[in-house]
Amino acid sequence: MARNSQPDQALMKMPSFKAMRSFVAAAKYRNFTRAAEALCVTQAAISRQIRELETYLGTELFIRTGREVKLTSSGTTLFDAAQLSLLNIFQVTERIRREKSDKRSLTLCCSPALSALWLSHKLKDFFSTNPDVDLNVITTQHFLVMEPGINPDIFVTKTIDLRPGYLRVPLFHEVVYPVCTPRFLEAHPEIRTLEGMRRNTLLDLNPYGRSQLSEQVDWNVWFAFQSHDLQIPAAQSPHYFSSNDYSLLIQMALDDQGLALGWDHLVRHLVKQGHLVRPVTEELALRESVQYLMINEKKEDDPACRDFKDWLITQFKT
Known part of the structure; x- marks a missing residue:
């Protein structure tokens, strides 16, 4: 031959x-x-x-x-x-x-913050009723540029124009409010006012590497929505820390190191458990900033995908 x-x-x-x-x-x-x-x-x-x-x-x-x-x-x-x-x-x-086995499997793609602060403590509920599902979680801040060969079955993201072939289900709009620990609030009673908060230790979210996630909401933006009289740059506060790692900011807030902006869907359970508190009632409701559940249309009728989709929707509704 x-x-x-x-x-x-x-x-x-x-x-x-x-x-x-x-x-x-x-x-x-x-x-x-x-x-x-x-x-x-x-x-x-x-x-x-x-x-x-x-x-x-x-x-x-x-x-x-x-x-x-x-x-x-x-x-x-x-x-x-x-x-x-x-x-x-x-x-x-x-x-x-x-x-190729009989066990059902899914690949979910979401942000690192959603994975660490929401998914990690919720999944035990899903697995308790779906022990036959293997879940592979991929986290990224770059939803528009996925590595070759990575084709998640489900996304949770605000980036709705990902690629053709995905169905879109709205989950919730974002709400943002300041959070700190009860101990930090007790030590700094002045943060019960916006002005006192402005002059305190701020843990800020910077935009580096986050351009594909959403519009940027930092302390300056949040204060601007609350009052036009509070325009002193956050970086000029007595103590200021900035990072693009949201999980780091929340952990620092939990360690009594300052005030962080809390995205409700990520910190609500920490507030409910008393680990964090809201020193003021003011909040920023971003009704145009919607998190979506994106489902690969080829897996729409897959039993595992359908069960996980229904579970996610139920979790965010409650």
Whole structure:
């Protein structure tokens, strides 16, 4: 039979998968015997694979010191790359295997803040009634630029023009109000007024890397909506901290380090539990800023997708 293409030299010269797996196990456990036990093979098999790999590379990968082994500089370089590559292969094959199994699986994409501050303490309720669903959660602040091959079944986002093929269900509009701990309020009673709040420690959300999430609402914007007389830049307050990591700001507020702006759907449970309080009644209702549930139309009738969609809608309604 005539050949249609030249041999792939890169693939032909690549070390065997079995040898790389043995090497990673030996490097991880620093002992050939423990590596053999982890892979359910003999110690001799591990030694042979390592020896063949070292011969192929023309350098030693381990320094043998009694029962333990240590990586050489070449071994360290190879381990850093090999471990990550093998983990990536494992994760991909597991995802494919799950997709072909009887167990139902879904991929959800949302912001890091929604994942950390809302989803993390809500999912136990979903799994208690849907133990047969595997959920893969991907967080991003860049909804418009997803990595190739990532096609979530469900999005929760304000970015409605994601891509063709997704159905849109409105969940809620955003409401923003100041929050702090009861201890911080007790120590700073002046923050019961807008002016006193303006002169206190403000934990601010900056826009870096967030352009695809929404319009920016920071302390200056929030104060401007409350009173045109409060126009001193937030950065000129006695103590000011800024970050684009919203979860960090809320954690700092929980640690009594200042005032943060609380998005109601993210901090409501913390207020209800008494971990945070609202020092003033003023709030900013962003009725045009709506969070949507975006569903891949190909999965609209999928039982797992339908159950998760119904659960999400119920959670936000309550």
